[in-house]
Amino acid sequence: xxxxxxxxxxxxxIQELIAFNLQHAGHLVVRSNDAEQALSLVRxxxxxxxxxxxxxxxxxxxELARRLRADPRTRTIPIIMLTAxxxxxxxxxxxxxxxxxxxxxxxxxxxxxxxxxAVLRRRAPQMxxxxxxxxxxxxxxxxxxVTGLDQTISLGPTEFxxxxxxxxxxxxxxxxxxxxxxxxxxxxxxxxxxxxxxxRRLRAALEPSxxxxxxxxxxxxxxxxxxxTD
Ligand code: CA
Numbered sequence: 001x002x003x004x005x006x007x008x009x010x011x012x013x014i015q016e017l018i019a020f021n022l023q024h025a026g027h028l029v030v031r032s033n034d035a036e037q038a039l040s041l042v043r044x045x046x047x048x049x050x051x052x053x054x055x056x057x058x059x060x061x062x063e064l065a066r067r068l069r070a071d072p073r074t075r076t077i078p079i080i081m082l083t084a085x086x087x088x089x090x091x092x093x094x095x096x097x098x099x100x101x102x103x104x105x106x107x108x109x110x111x112x113x114x115x116x117x118a119v120l121r122r123r124a125p126q127m128x129x130x131x132x133x134x135x136x137x138x139x140x141x142x143x144x145x146v147t148g149l150d151q152t153i154s155l156g157p158t159e160f161x162x163x164x165x166x167x168x169x170x171x172x173x174x175x176x177x178x179x180x181x182x183x184x185x186x187x188x189x190x191x192x193x194x195x196x197x198x199x200r201r202l203r204a205a206l207e208p209s210x211x212x213x214x215x216x217x218x219x220x221x222x223x224x225x226x227x228x229t230d
Pocket of ligand 1: 009010011053054055056
């Protein structure tokens, strides 16, 4: 599981230590020293997770968390607050501001990595390496292998990401623009009909195992992955 992590921390030594450990674990780290810089980085490209120090020069980590939660574009980014303050009231304040989790300094790199994995699993299951199985399909993100009723299904990289997203967000209707954001990435200019092209390719790959019906068109809205039989 390699995620792009925005690290907002003003203490150079701590920033360096955390960045080193995250990079060592395979993550891509984007660093920021304060809330303003963090916001401009987020405007440029959405990270998968934000690690947010509570005490920052200028706007605090709590204020930044509130601003990220208030904007529809950044509302669902997982946020983990980093803080030296262990008081219960602070924890509640951090969580109320929209943080998903809270790590008290000093923390071990292992603990931080486990927390990152946990928030990704909750908020963005397509970011983890967990095997997904539904309706006879099995997708392994680690080996990039997909099988349908035990037959190997070969998919292009986009179809693979599309199927992974759909399987980890089943029974929900996704609009084309939502799929573009989630599968193609933020700020990538792709026409909405591109989604249709890749859905067609995905279905064609699933057809020999007769699992193409798992990927359903919801007329006028978008697409849905459904393994339910009714
Ligand atoms: Ca600080």
